[in-house]
Amino acid sequence: MPIVLDELDKRLLHEICSGIASYDDLAKTLKVTRGTVYRRIDRLEKMHAIRKRIMAIPEFDNLNLSSIIVGFHAHYNDMDKVIEAIKTMSGLRILWRTYGSHQVVAVLACEKGNEGKTITELHKTLSELNTGQYDVSIGFEWEKMEISPY
Numbered sequence: 001m002p003i004v005l006d007e008l009d010k011r012l013l014h015e016i017c018s019g020i021a022s023y024d025d026l027a028k029t030l031k032v033t034r035g036t037v038y039r040r041i042d043r044l045e046k047m048h049a050i051r052k053r054i055m056a057i058p059e060f061d062n063l064n065l066s067s068i069i070v071g072f073h074a075h076y077n078d079m080d081k082v083i084e085a086i087k088t089m090s091g092l093r094i095l096w097r098t099y100g101s102h103q104v105v106a107v108l109a110c111e112k113g114n115e116g117k118t119i120t121e122l123h124k125t126l127s128e129l130n131t132g133q134y135d136v137s138i139g140f141e142w143e144k145m146e147i148s149p150y
Contacts, residue, residue: 003049010150017148057145064112071102072134082129
């Protein structure tokens with residue numbers, strides 16, 4: 001059953017997805033009490049609408065990191081096995097099951113200069129899983145990061 005959010009929940013979700021803010025700051029921004037913010041966040045967590053309360057966006061370039069993005073297909077009967085294997089890869093940051101050009105999209109992080117090693121490890125894992133063709137890109141700069149759905 002889908003989670004239904006009211007307008008305050010959506011505004012709150014947008015704010016907490018945009019960066020770190022205190023309950024007091026959130027209350028001022030949303031024009032509600034601090035207690036309301038606390039109760040709403042607690043309720044969003046209990047409803048499983050959110051997983052974490054604090055987030056930061058790393059500056060990969062300043063941290064000498066690269067991101068590797070891969071999209072691939074997996075046979076329906078093998079999907080759970082493939083997902084579990086990919087979850088164990090070092091550097092895995094994001095893993096999505098998707099529809100469209102790829103059934104799975106993954107983002108891995110590695111130190112700059114280790115992209116080839118990471119892609120080789122990825123190739124070995126995907127080959128062992130018989131995923132077939134896959135597409136790999138190396139990210140080099142975030143242009144926009146917005147994880148709020150609202």
